Amino acid sequence: MTQTHTTDVAIIGAGPVGLFAVFQLGMLKVRCHVIDALDAIGGQCAALYPEKPIYDIPAYPSIDALDLVKQLEAQAAPFAPVYHLGQQVTRLIPPPNLPPQAGGGSELLSSSQEGETLATGNWQLETSSGTIIHARAIIIAAGCGAFGPNRPPLDGLEAYEASGAVRYLVTRKDEFKGKHIVIAGGGDSAVDWANVLAPDAASLSIIHRRDNFRAMGDSLDKMNALVTAGKIEKVVPYQLAGLEGENGQLSGVIVSTLDGQKRTLKADYLLPFYGLSMDLGPIAGWGLGLEHSHITINPASCETNQAGVFAIGDIATYAGKLKLILCGFSEAAMAAHKIRNLIYPDVAYHFEYSTSKGVSA
Ligand SMILES: Cc1cc2nc3c(=O)[nH]c(=O)nc-3n(C[C@H](O)[C@H](O)[C@H](O)COP(=O)(O)OP(=O)(O)OC[C@H]3O[C@@H](n4cnc5c(N)ncnc54)[C@H](O)[C@@H]3O)c2cc1C
The missing domain is CATH 3.50.50.60 (FAD/NAD(P)-binding domain)
Incomplete structure (x- = not known):
C-alpha cells in the first residue's frame, strides 16, 4: 500500500x-x-x-x-x-x-x-x-x-558471498576466532582488520600487489610486529586469482604474482578490502x-x-x-x-x- x-x-x-x-x-x-x-x-x-x-x-x-x-x-x-x-x-x-x-x-x-x-x-x-x-x-x-564494496572479479564469488565466507565488512570479530583468514588489500581497512583479527585467528594472511601498504604509520608498525611474531603472513606481491571450496564452504584462496606464479592459502574466510564504490x-x-x-x-x-x-x-x-x-x-x-x-x-x-x-x- x-x-x-x-x-x-x-x-x-x-x-x-x-x-x-x-x-x-x-x-x-x-x-x-x-x-x-x-x-x-x-x-x-x-x-x-x-x-x-x-x-x-x-x-x-x-x-x-x-x-x-x-x-x-x-x-x-x-x-x-x-x-x-x-x-x-x-x-x-x-x-x-x-x-x-x-x-x-x-x-x-x-x-x-x-x-x-x-x-x-x-x-x-x-x-x-x-x-x-x-x-x-x-x-x-x-x-x-x-555505497557498496569494490568486489574482486573471481569465478564463483557469489556463492561464497551468499554463505558469508567472503565478506566486505566485519560486524562481529568473535566469528573469526580460531579461523583461517585471508585479507586482501593494502589500505587502512585491510591493515587495521589484520591487526584486530590476527591475535585470535588460526592463521591470517594479508595479500597485496606490492610490499608497500598505504596505512597509517602506527597500524603498519603493529602489523609488522605481528608479522615478526608469526601471527600475520604478508603475501606480497600477489593478487587474488581464485577461490577453492564446495557449496559455498571456502577452503582456500588462490593467489598469483603478476608473472603467474600461484599459491593456495588455507582459508575459512576471505575479506577483500578494496574500498567502496x-x-x-x-x-x-x-x-x-x-x-x-x-x-x-x-x-x-x-x-x-x-x-x-x-x-x-x-x-x-x-x-x-x-x-x-x-x-x-x-x-x-x-x-x-x-x-x-x-x-x-x-x-x-x-x-x-x-x-x-x-x-x-
Ligand atoms: C573504515 C572507516 C573508518 C572511518 N573512520 C573515521 C574517523 O575516524 N573519523 C571520521 O570523522 N570519519 C571516519 N570515517 C568516515 C565517516 O564514516 C564518514 O565521514 C561518515 O559516515 C559520513 O556520514 P554521512 O552521514 O555523511 O554519510 P554515510 O555514513 O555514508 O551515510 C549515508 C547514508 O545514506 C544512505 N543513502 C545513500 N543514497 C541513498 C538514497 N538514494 N536513498 C536512501 N538512502 C540513501 C546510505 O545507505 C547511507 O546509510 C571512516 C570511514 C570508514 C569507511
Missing part, C-alpha cells in the same frame, strides 16, 4: 550526519522524516566499521562507531523522527507553484484513505517501496550515495550541481543549486571540505538554521544556546 507523508523536512540518509540533522532541526521545532536504503540507521559507521573506535569525535577520546550511532539516535529521539528504512529514494520532484505551508508537525496519510486531503509540501520524494513524502525542504545526507545512484539525475560525484553547495548555508534542497556530510563538497563526521555535524547545524527560516518565515529568530532552551520537542 502506498503511504504518503507530509512533513517539514525529508532527510535522505540516516548516517551520523543525517541523524545529527534530526536533532538540530528538532531544536528549532522543525520535524522530519528520515529515509535510508539500508535496513539500519548509522550509515558507514554501522555498516562498515561498527566495532572500530573513532578518536576524533569532540569530547569522546574514543568511541566505537556503533556506540556513536546509538548516542546520535538517543539525541534525536525526543524529536520523534519517522524513519523509513530499507528504501532508496529514487525520485525527487520539484515543488509546484504552491503557497508555503505552515511549519511544525508531521502527518501520515495513506493514499488508500479516500476523501483525505493531503497537506502538500513543496518537494516530493518517492522511494523504492513506493512511499511518497512531501516536504518543505530536503536534506541530502547520502554519504557516498548507494561511489555511486550516487538516482541522486545523479536530480539536476543538482555535481563535482566528481559530490554535490556542490554554498558552505555558508549548505544549500545546493536548487532552492530548498540542502546537502551535508560526505556527499557535500565545497572549497576546503573535509570528509569528517565532525564537519558533517557542523554542516547539519548550518542547514538546520537556514531551513528554520523557510519553515517559519514570519517568526523572528532569536539565537539561543541549548543550555538556555533545553531539549523540548
Whole structure:
C-alpha cells in the first residue's frame, strides 16, 4: 500500500550526519522524516566499521562507531523522527507553484484513505517501496550515495558471498576466532582488520600487489610486529586469482604474482578490502550541481543549486571540505538554521544556546 507523508523536512540518509540533522532541526521545532536504503540507521559507521573506535569525535577520546550511532539516535529521539528504512529514494520532484505551508508537525496519510486531503509540501520524494513524502525542504545526507564494496572479479564469488565466507565488512570479530583468514588489500581497512583479527585467528594472511601498504604509520608498525611474531603472513606481491571450496564452504584462496606464479592459502574466510564504490545512484539525475560525484553547495548555508534542497556530510563538497563526521555535524547545524527560516518565515529568530532552551520537542 502506498503511504504518503507530509512533513517539514525529508532527510535522505540516516548516517551520523543525517541523524545529527534530526536533532538540530528538532531544536528549532522543525520535524522530519528520515529515509535510508539500508535496513539500519548509522550509515558507514554501522555498516562498515561498527566495532572500530573513532578518536576524533569532540569530547569522546574514543568511541566505537556503533556506540556513536546509538548516542546520535538517543539525541534525536525526543524529536520523534519517522524513519523509513530499507528504501532508496529514487525520485525527487520539484515543488509546484504552491503557497508555503505552515511549519511544525508531521502527518501520515495513506493514499488508500479516500476523501483525505493531503497537506502538500513543496518537494516530493518517492522511494523504492513506493512511499511518497512531501516536504518543505530536503536534506541530502547520502554519504557516498548507494555505497557498496569494490568486489574482486573471481569465478564463483557469489556463492561464497551468499554463505558469508567472503565478506566486505566485519560486524562481529568473535566469528573469526580460531579461523583461517585471508585479507586482501593494502589500505587502512585491510591493515587495521589484520591487526584486530590476527591475535585470535588460526592463521591470517594479508595479500597485496606490492610490499608497500598505504596505512597509517602506527597500524603498519603493529602489523609488522605481528608479522615478526608469526601471527600475520604478508603475501606480497600477489593478487587474488581464485577461490577453492564446495557449496559455498571456502577452503582456500588462490593467489598469483603478476608473472603467474600461484599459491593456495588455507582459508575459512576471505575479506577483500578494496574500498567502496561511489555511486550516487538516482541522486545523479536530480539536476543538482555535481563535482566528481559530490554535490556542490554554498558552505555558508549548505544549500545546493536548487532552492530548498540542502546537502551535508560526505556527499557535500565545497572549497576546503573535509570528509569528517565532525564537519558533517557542523554542516547539519548550518542547514538546520537556514531551513528554520523557510519553515517559519514570519517568526523572528532569536539565537539561543541549548543550555538556555533545553531539549523540548
Ligand atoms: C573504515 C572507516 C573508518 C572511518 N573512520 C573515521 C574517523 O575516524 N573519523 C571520521 O570523522 N570519519 C571516519 N570515517 C568516515 C565517516 O564514516 C564518514 O565521514 C561518515 O559516515 C559520513 O556520514 P554521512 O552521514 O555523511 O554519510 P554515510 O555514513 O555514508 O551515510 C549515508 C547514508 O545514506 C544512505 N543513502 C545513500 N543514497 C541513498 C538514497 N538514494 N536513498 C536512501 N538512502 C540513501 C546510505 O545507505 C547511507 O546509510 C571512516 C570511514 C570508514 C569507511
